[in-house]
Amino acid sequence: MFVLYINDLLSSINYSKGFSFADDTKLIGAISGLQDVELLQEDLNTVIEWSKNNNMELHENKFEVVSYPLNESKTMRELPFYSETVQYSTPGGVIITPQNTVRDLWVYISGDRKWRTQIDKTAEAAKKMAAWVLSAFHDRSVNRRRERYCIVHVWKILNDVAPIDIGICFQQNMRLGIKAEIPAINKKSQLSVRADYDRTFRIRAAQLFNLLPANLRSIKKLDSFKIELGKVLEQYPDTPPVPGYTTTNDNSLLSWKRTHPIELSCA
Structure with a gap:
């Protein structure tokens, strides 16, 4: 019902592009001078006026603005009026301060068009979850579960159950059967690159x-x-690494295959 309620919101703007998802709305405009700033400001005022006319209150204190320079030139950013091209306000007088990074539908985007903040936030959340998981289990067999998931996902790609989202291709061999292709990397690449x-x-x-x-x-x-x-x-040993103890390997199936070859069979 809410989607129907705000269905005509975006049709009220004239100079910028508008996008809405649930109760989040954004305006996007190309700024090449002060006139473009005024037009984007006008669309912002229109959206706020629309909300008042439709008895809907917007959280003006939560408004954010981020600027994306489209080239490496610093000419425009060095102009005296540049600060005016990235600062907007609401009719009620709330100044919308430019931000280097904003969260858009739980994804962090930055004005430099890089993803470092999103990566750092995701990694931090993953570390917290991993710490919780590892504190709840007596062993470290989580690694074996992850490798099982990897294998099942590749099978799903092969059999069109999952999309080919990681670029895996397959080849049929009369003797070896169906195998996933592993593209070679340049042998002259740095060791760190090859390890990654x-x-x-x-x-x-x-x-x-x-x-x-x-x-x-x-x-x-x-x-x-x-x-x-x-x-x-089940035919592979499962001896997860434990802090303070020396182990045969990192317990990966690939490591066990190299150090302790096992004759596998499948009925």
């Missing part, structure tokens, strides 16, 4: 999937695949 490459989900998931027996990779029913996958994973 090997740790990417795209590469690691394909490597894990290729560990499976050929007949397991060719199973077409998800439930059957998961059952047989569980039988295969």
